[in-house]
Amino acid sequence: MKQIMIDIETMGQTPSAPIIAIGACEVCALPETFYKVVNLESACDAGGVIDPATVLWWLRQNKLARDEFMPGAGDELPDVLHSFYRWLEKICPDRDQLIVWANGASFDFPILAESFRRCGMPRPWHFWNERDYRTMKAMHPHLKADRSREAHNALNDALMQAEHLNWLLHRQWQLETGDC
Numbered sequence: 001m002k003q004i005m006i007d008i009e010t011m012g013q014t015p016s017a018p019i020i021a022i023g024a025c026e027v028c029a030l031p032e033t034f035y036k037v038v039n040l041e042s043a044c045d046a047g048g049v050i051d052p053a054t055v056l057w058w059l060r061q062n063k064l065a066r067d068e069f070m071p072g073a074g075d076e077l078p079d080v081l082h083s084f085y086r087w088l089e090k091i092c093p094d095r096d097q098l099i100v101w102a103n104g105a106s107f108d109f110p111i112l113a114e115s116f117r118r119c120g121m122p123r124p125w126h127f128w129n130e131r132d133y134r135t136m137k138a139m140h141p142h143l144k145a146d147r148s149r150e151a152h153n154a155l156n157d158a159l160m161q162a163e164h165l166n167w168l169l170h171r172q173w174q175l176e177t178g179d180c
Helices: 040-045 052-059 063-067 077-091 108-118 133-139 154-177
Strands: 002-010 019-026 033-037 098-102 130-132
Touching (some): 002 077, 002 108, 019 040, 019 077, 033 077, 033 154, 040 077, 052 063, 098 108, 098 154, 130 133
Parallel strands (some): 002 098
Antiparallel strands (some): 019 033
């Protein structure tokens, strides 16, 4: 099985939210990574619906996070989704063996699935292989993630989440086997 951590940045909170960045990495010690900024206008042209509250939230974030999404920045959404699909195929050619994680099964996965659908592309993983990192965090609230990376960058967030997940899974294994 190949395990991938995914993080997205959006301009909304519903499945129709326009994606503005996708970051992903393998959940392993030396991960392969993927990162692309999406041109906001192309995400809206593909049916994404901007949420004003989310735009206001982005305006309160640090300049480094905001600058990635300036007008004209990024690639066309269909191109980014196609690149992401190809990257996942390279990492794990057998979809049946691909496990994907995200920080909240009700956020990243529905938005990505809807974006793939609107662009006429199949989701590159089986829905039954989606895993929720937020649930793992909640099971071990005393084991905090290292937050030293710049926040609200999809790749940084994916890397931090993957490192923390590795640690949580190892800790869970230690508890189950008594190897503490």
